[in-house]
Amino acid sequence: MAALREHEPVKFDENTGLWLISRYADVRAILLDPENYLPDNAIDAIGRFSVPTLxxxxRVRFDLPQTLANNGSDSHAGYRRIMTRLFNAQAVAASVPMVEKVVAEALDDVEQRLAADGVCDLATTIARDVPFRVMLRLLGLEAAIDVDIDTLARWSDASLELFWGRPRGEREVALAREAAEFYAWLTGLVSQPAPEEGTLLGALAAHRLPDGEPLGVTQKAAVVYFMIIAGQMTTTQMLSTMYRRALREPGLWQRFAAEPAVVEPWTEEVLRRDPPITTWRRVTARPVTLSGVGLPAGAPLLLMLSSTGSDTEVFEHPEQICPHRANVRRHLSFGIGRHRCSGAELARMEADVVMRMTAERLPDLRFCEGSSPEMLALLSFRAPLQVLVRRG
Ligand code: HEM
Known part of the structure; x- marks a missing residue:
């Protein structure tokens, strides 16, 4: 990526049909300029679906109209206000005791598995379950849903691969069936009468578009679909990456237990070096010039967030994880500008509580070296799918 940044910072990629943008300054300028760079393609499938998949x-009228991350229109601000009310700094701070309780329960489960089997996979237990439970609680969805976390996780995994992977043939159709089942279930969920105030469903029911119209089922389903995936998968990926790194760096795990204040800046460094969302998309609204390269209107761009975290113009010795660097929060892993991640503070808080409590409860945790973890490697997402640990 260093070579790209230096020699071809704006490069057309034949393989994906996208323009790769790798310099920090360019990516930041794009994210801060919603007039020239639209987010409309942000969650489009990267490939063309086959007829059986379509x-x-x-059959379930699957549709993701413009709501949050893919919305460059004037209805975005209203949707975003809903998110801000649910996930502002005060709401996040107030939810710390709830998160601690959820983490304590997840750690009970981890301890039991370690006692029974000698090993435990943190990626598919605590790193997956905590963000799900926290998200459902904060969105007020816990009481409204009638499926378990395994089902939600299966649907979310399938959706991610369908849209950001390049599945083919039968695999693509099978993933589409899961995504369709998820979507059909969501349309039922958002159609429930009289949702409670203060919950996501209540807020969506009360919401009015700029023309005064209420939201239809499709718009409500699209918001909940995005929130379940955006709020959970990314955080799971972040936690898995953090566990893997923290347990493999000599002495760091014990430091987390003794000096919990280290966790917060260290989290920022992991987000910078190994962002769960490695790339994100935009499309040009009009002809523009970037790092000297002219692009036409309608050019699809792939913003290489993971490359920006290693840009030496901004981060000295970027290969080093250095929690004391002065600009530790300057990374673009949560985006910036009008569409900046609404859940950034929640994700940070979850990382802090999960790492701190795990290190305090299980200071003797060891990463099982030799287990070569499969990586989730989609166009925009990268994380270990397994983090096997044992005690002692
Ligand atoms: C480590 C975890 C997470 C990462 C790395 C992450 C990253 C991102 C990124 C890169 C964007 C696009 C920003 C842009 O287009 O400028 C985004 C958007 C968004 N994220 Fe996150 N996210 C995380 C967790 C969460 C959580 C926990 C929630 C839910 C509370 C959430 C909700 C959203 C929403 C609603 C948007 C769209 C905002 C808008 O368009 O106005 N994210 N996130």
């Missing part, structure tokens, strides 16, 4: 999706 049929599966059409």
């Amino acid at each position: 049929r599966v999706l059409a």
Whole structure:
């Protein structure tokens, strides 16, 4: 990526049909300029679906209209206000005791598995379950849903691979069936009468678009679909990456237990070096020039967030994890500007509580070296799928 940044910072990629943008300054300028760079393609599928896949999706009228991350229109601000009310700094601070309780329960489960089997996979237990439970609680969805976390996780995993992977043939159709089942379930969920005030469903029911119209089922389903995936998968990926790094760095795990204040800046460094969302998309609204390269209107861009975290113009010795660097929060892993991640403070808080409490309860945790973890490697997402640990 260093070579790209230096020699071809704006490069057309034949393989994906996207313009790769790798310099920090360019990516930041794009994210801060919603007039020239639209987010409309942010959650589009990267490939073209086959006819059987389209049929599966059409059967449930699968549609993701402009709501949050993919919305460059004037309705975005209203949707975003809903998120701000649910996930502002005060709401996040107030939810710390709830998160601690959820983490304590997840750690009970980890301890039991370690006692019974000698090993435990943190990626598919605590790193997956905590963000799910916290998200459902904060969105006020816990009482409203009638499926378990395993089902939600299966649907979310399938959706991520369907849209950001390049599945083919039968695999693509099978993933589409899962995504369609998820979507059909969501349309039922958002159609429930009289949702409670203060919950996401209540806020969506009360919401009015700029023309005064209420939201339809499609718009509500699209918001909940995005929130369940955006709020959970990314945080799971971050936690898995953090566990893997923290347990493999000599002495760091014990430091987390003794000096919990280290966790917060260290989290920022991991977010910078190994962002869960490695790339994100935009499309040009009009002809523009970037790092001397002219692009036409309608050019699809791939903003290489993971490359920006290693840009030596901004971060000295970027390969080093250095919690004391002065600009530790300057990374673009949560985006910046109008669409900056609404859940950034929640994700940070979850990372802090999860790492601190795990290190305090299980200071003798060891990463099982030799287990070569499969990596989730989609166009925009990268994380270990397994983090095997043992005690002693
Ligand atoms: C480590 C975890 C997370 C990472 C790395 C992450 C990253 C991102 C990124 C890169 C964007 C796009 C920003 C842009 O287009 O400028 C985004 C958008 C968004 N994220 Fe996150 N996110 C995380 C966790 C969460 C959580 C926990 C929530 C839910 C509370 C959340 C909700 C959202 C929403 C609603 C948007 C769209 C905002 C808008 O368009 O106005 N994210 N996130």
